[in-house]
Amino acid sequence: MALQIAIGVFAHSQALVADGIHSLADLISDFVVLFANRHSGAKPDADHNYGHSRYETVASLFLGALLIAVGVGMLWRAGTRLADLDNIPAVHLSALFVAVLVLFSKEGLFRYMLREAQRVRSAMLIANAWHARSDAASSLVVALGILGSLAGVRLLDPIAAAIVGFMVARMGWMFGWDALQDLSDRALDEAATADMRALLLSTPGVRDVHELRTRKMGDFALVDAHILVDPLISVSEGHYIAESARLRVLSDNRVLDALIHVDPENDAVAHPPVGLPSRERIVADVNAALATVGLKAAAVNIHYLSTGLDVEVVLPAQSLRDDGRESMGALQRVDLAALKRRLGARKLDLLREVDTPSAQSGSSTQTGAGADRYKSTVPHGTS
Template identity: 30%
Template sequence: MASAKESVAFTSILASGLLTALKLAVGLLTGSLGILSEAAHSALDCAGTVLTFIAIRIGDKPPDHDHPYGHGKVESIAALAETALLFATSAWIIGAAAERLLHGGTAVEPSWTAVGVMGLSMVIDFFRSRKLTKVARETNSPALAADALHFRSDIYSSGVVLLGLGLVYLGYPLGDPLAAIGVAVFVLRAGYRLGRETIETLIDTAPEGIDTVVRGAIQGIADVSRIERVRGGPRGSSVFVDLDIAVARTLPLERVAEIKEQVTHRIQEEMPGADVMVMTHPLALDDETILDRVLVIAASQGVPVHHVTVQHVEERVSVSFDLEVDGRQSMAQAHVTASALERGIRQELGDEIEVESHIEPLQTDAVTGTELPWAEYRRIRDEIEALADATPLLIDAHEIRIRATEVGLYLSLHCHVPPDASVEDAHDAVSALEQKIRGQIDGVRRIIVHAEPPALPLATEPA
């Protein structure tokens, strides 16, 4: 896009330079203040287009350390400088025209050369305005839009000059300074519009309807509970959107990241090229259970918990859980962690709630394990299989792994349970097996038992 913008800006420099030279020559030859005013206007357009060309080259640079939001506003500053030149030129034109109206001045000699130059100017201005407008819309460039506005206003001001020349030819010499004032009016009008748009860009005025567009774009996205705030504004040739949304605080971080990506994609579909920043805020939903709320509090404090049990005792609620802390901590340190979590739960659920915690050691470092000698492994494996066979609900024990570490034996195994067994019954059976293993096998440090239904037999094809 940068090459297209630079190309059209450079072509505009050549066009406005040519028109300035032609109008200046004809204005000096005819003595027409209107044409001289148009020459000054075209010279201003040429200077403004040079500024535009420079601003585009700077504004399209990517963000860097000193300009984290990019260099896009350089184009707006260039447009503001063009506005100042427009007003200064208008003041000069009006002053010179007033002097001629009050005290007379150089006689104007209308000629077909002057008419031809002004006609040529209108044709060039028409095609340059169309081309600039097209590229400005495609690239959302305020500097090119300002140039397009200049060339468009030049068409009308050139028409006013032709009208003034016609009046002089018909014997009304005041038509020329009046035409010059008409040119100044067009220049002032263009300057006002350009200045207003530029200032709105520089002070980050939100584009009209951006709130409605953004809200409509993300409406219906799952897990977006509500939109807290929408902010947006121009940033050079692009638009930035700063959006705050609320999501359930129980959602996992991966899902929150997916929501942010989905929201950004939806907005950019409606507003191509938009720079979107999405902030998410946790929201406590009405359908949260006590379990959800306990897990959220524990996660916010960075404390792993499991075996959360919620009991309703008459009018009271009792919550108990196991929490894991670094096994190398002292009990005094662990008690501080547990007390902070219990206090957070009471603040969330009310002081009348009962909270009980069981502290367990959390292994923070990996341990080195070694395989047992075959004879010892087989002996312990056989004992585990026998204990599993004697445990109600368990069908067998398999995939048994036994490894020796510096802190004791680490055991892992799988057990088959009936497919229709409840998770609660299976957990009770596994817990019973773990107790038997600890009671019969010395030196067991950790046991991991995975309960699963037997694999279903493969269906055979009918004969």
């Protein structure tokens, strides 16, 4: 770098000076890359809940801006030299030797950096390696320009400097634009998004996937998705399916984190009616109706669906000594149709739990809410 600039000034080669300035910009950018790479792997904290992966993206944006500024400066300087062709000085032979030496050095650096970047799987380091390859290409242009100038075509040296400036500015634009897209939550490409969808759909219990969204976070991605499950399963089963789907997505090494939302129906096209009663009101009304005949619900299962409100009332298990005729007669005195209208329900089902002998004590046990139950046909039941 210092050798390029010093020899470039001594040998009157603007192209070599431009390449030296380019190398100086590279050195600054490498320090930025090193700083960002060291800090981007830090664990999430109170201020950065998703980690620090975007440090790399910000560093890439800074690197792009730096390269654009350097490239534009080179173009400006080459343009002023080309505007005064009569005063272009002759280039000394030493400039060619330095340009060739730098060319081979940069090509070797590119190969080493690319190998290490692929080993640690860092997009920023890979980009920096290819930047080193562009440096080698610019040094090749410089060497050819100097060679042409030594052959008597003096304008080739400032032309080579202008080409280097254009290459540097173009590379800066590519880095900066790519980083800007990632900072504005660019999604994964279509193939990667299709892979995420396939992972979700392969999860047992997932019927469909909608509102699948992704966004880049450094070298990784965040995934949000809604999964469709059976609308009549329990909350715990729905959560288990969602967590299983999330772990499948996280098994992809491109994913940093995933947020899975469970839907009983596709809420992109179907929504439950508004103004439906809350659980507290439904349970209170059900128990108030049953209390008139001395009964109380063991559990109330509520399903808010686009088709309306479905309510399942689970009655306590009957004693083995009771044939149930008394309670069945009591249920006939409950106006279930009026209860259904009061709740605004589309469907109202009555179910009865069944006593089962305990394997250890022989005592009766009660099945939990949401477990398999024996459905009894209840007079006046309405659906």
